[in-house]
Structures are given as structure tokens and as C-alpha cells.
Amino acid sequence: MENIVIPPELEPVIAFHGHFCPGVLIGWRAARLALKLLEVPRDRDEELVAIAENDACGVDAVQYVLGCTFGKGNLLFRDWGKQAFTVFRRSDGKGVRMVLNAPDRELTREESAHRMLEERDEALFTIMEPREPIPEMAKIRSSGFCSLCGERVMETRLEQLEDGRMVCIPCGEKERA
Numbered sequence: 001m002e003n004i005v006i007p008p009e010l011e012p013v014i015a016f017h018g019h020f021c022p023g024v025l026i027g028w029r030a031a032r033l034a035l036k037l038l039e040v041p042r043d044r045d046e047e048l049v050a051i052a053e054n055d056a057c058g059v060d061a062v063q064y065v066l067g068c069t070f071g072k073g074n075l076l077f078r079d080w081g082k083q084a085f086t087v088f089r090r091s092d093g094k095g096v097r098m099v100l101n102a103p104d105r106e107l108t109r110e111e112s113a114h115r116m117l118e119e120r121d122e123a124l125f126t127i128m129e130p131r132e133p134i135p136e137m138a139k140i141r142s143s144g145f146c147s148l149c150g151e152r153v154m155e156t157r158l159e160q161l162e163d164g165r166m167v168c169i170p171c172g173e174k175e176r177a
């Protein structure tokens with residue numbers, strides 16, 4: 001994509017994601033908007049929790065900019081295929097849901113990138129109240145062992161076979177196949 005000037009603050013986001021695309025820009029804009037609307041800095045230790053309603057490119061920018069990550073457990077994925085993100089601050093439970101507005105006509109990738117870089121927040125997103133309550137804090141769960149493969153498994157992911165043995169999900173699937 002030519003004629004696109006990448007602002008310096010966006011460079012590390014693109015480096016993290018690996019390539020430049022309109023999709024990563026959606027997450028970048030949504031994450032920055034969330035920080036602005038909630039008047040918070042990047043998450044360090046679960047001060048924020050985010051819900052992504054898709055698992056596309058933009059989620060990488062959400063993780064990088066918001067610090068809400070899959071590993072910390074404060075990024076939740078809803079497999080709904082929508083360009084929508086909800087972010088809450090834990091201090092008082094305030095949250096915001098941002099839904100990307102469709103452009104008024106079909107755009108090329110380059111036009112789409114320009115739109116994501118230049119359009120005002122309010123034109124880019126519909127901003128509304130969260131649609132669901134603030135998620136619980138991530139828990140540290142105890143673990144047990146799968147009696148078939150012997151590997152250690154989070155307790156809530158162990159399942160019981162008819163004969164009573166506790167097994168991991170892939171072993172359970174194999175047993176039933």
C-alpha cells in the first residue's frame with residue numbers, strides 16, 4: 001500500500017502483528033478510543049478487561065495497546081464475527097462497547113487503511129453501553145492429571161469417563177471415537 005504514512009506510535013503495533021493491514025488498524029483505533037473514553041492507561045495487572053467479538057487481525061492491536069491479553073486472561077473472545085470490542089475498567093466497572101461502522105460504499109484495502117487512519121472516532125465507531133456484565137477476574141485454578149496421557153491438566157478441563165477415570169479433553173475425545 002503506497003501513499004500511507006504510518007504514525008510512529010503505530011509502528012510497534014504493526015511489528016507485533018507482523019504485517020500492515022486495515023484489520024490491525026481497527027483494533028488499534030478501538031483500543032486507543034477505549035483508553036480515551038475510560039481515561040485509563042494500558043493494563044498492567046487486570047485493571048482492564050476486554051471482550052473481542054472476533055479473532056481477526058485487530059485483536060493483536062487490542063492486546064498490544066490495551067495490555068488486555070489472552071495469557072493474562074483479561075481478553076475474552078466471543079466467536080461472533082463482529083468488529084466489536086467491549087472494554088471495562090475494574091476500578092468502578094464502567095465499560096464501553098465500540099462497534100465499527102460500515103463504510104458508505106465498498107472500499108479498496110488502501111482506502112480502508114486511509115479511513116482507519118484518518119476518520120474521526122465518532123464516525124468510525126458506534127459507541128454504546130456494554131451488552132454484558134463485567135467478566136469475573138481470571139482465576140488461578142488447581143490441576144490434576146489425565147489418567148490416560150499422564151499430563152497435568154487444569155482441574156476444570158478434566159472430564160470423567162464412564163468408568164470413573166479422569167481424562168483430558170483430547171484423550172476423552174479419542175476414548176469416545
Ligand SMILES: [Zn+2]
Binds near residue numbers: 017020023024057
Ligand atoms: Zn493483519
Ligand SMILES: [Zn+2]
Binds near residue numbers: 147
Ligand atoms: Zn490425556
